[in-house]
Amino acid sequence: MQFATALLAFAATVSTVAANTVTFWTLDDATRTIIFTPSAGHAEIESITVNHKKNTTVTFPEGYIGNYYAVQEGATAAPGMLGEVTFNGWNGLTYFDVSAIVNPADHDNVKQMWPASALEPMSGCEVFPCNNAYYLPDDVQTKVTEEVDLISTLGVGSAYPN
Numbered sequence: 357m358q359f360a361t362a363l364l365a366f367a368a369t370v371s372t373v374a375a376n377t378v379t380f381w382t383l384d385d386a387t388r389t390i391i392f393t394p395s396a397g398h399a400e401i402e403s404i405t406v407n408h409k410k411n412t413t414v415t416f417p418e419g420y421i422g423n424y425y426a427v428q429e430g431a432t433a434a435p436g437m438l439g440e441v442t443f444n445g446w447n448g449l450t451y452f453d454v455s456a457i458v459n460p461a462d463h464d465n466v467k468q469m470w471p472a473s474a475l476e477p478m479s480g481c482e483v484f485p486c487n488n489a490y491y492l493p494d495d496v497q498t499k500v501t502e503e504v505d506l507i508s509t510l511g512v513g514s515a516y517p518n
């Protein structure tokens with residue numbers, strides 16, 4: 357009994373400190389740098405380089421709000437299609453969306469995002485433009501999940517498992 361209670365307490369502790377992550381899954385042959393832009397007051401995250409040889413998981417601090425975009429090797433670094441995240445947000449939930457608000461012409465970099473286990477809701481599209489991304493300030497396109505691990509696809513290809 358005592359043991360079970362201790363285990364439960366341990367499980368509760370673990371779930372509150374579970375890391376927030378985004379795993380970047382590259383679908384084509386391009387190498388990309390992922391550049392993170394925190395909202396004011398949130399921690400900087402170092403840029404990373406990713407490609408299809410492996411998935412790369414980035415850990416985000418508790419309560420992080422910000423976005424990221426991807427720049428292909430050789431291209432000029434400029435914000436494009438964004439992956440927007442809020443971890444441990446309102447009600448403790450994770451909010452995310454693929455946003456075309458800065459550069460809707462960036463069609464082959466950040467593509468789709470979804471929670472790693474449930475796989476839904478999904479934001480973004482395999483082919484842009486589409487109606488499952490955030491284009492205008494009044495779009496109601498932000499997705500929400502209880503999960504703290506997201507998948508984010510990059511590049512040309514088909515990946516969404518549904």
Ligand SMILES: *[C@@H]1O[C@H](CO)[C@@H](O)[C@H](O)[C@H]1NC(C)=O
Nearest residue numbers: 380381382408409410411507
């Ligand atoms: C990346 O993750 C996806 C989804 O889990 C998986 O299907 C794919 O095989 C992984 N790619 C690599 C290179 O491990």
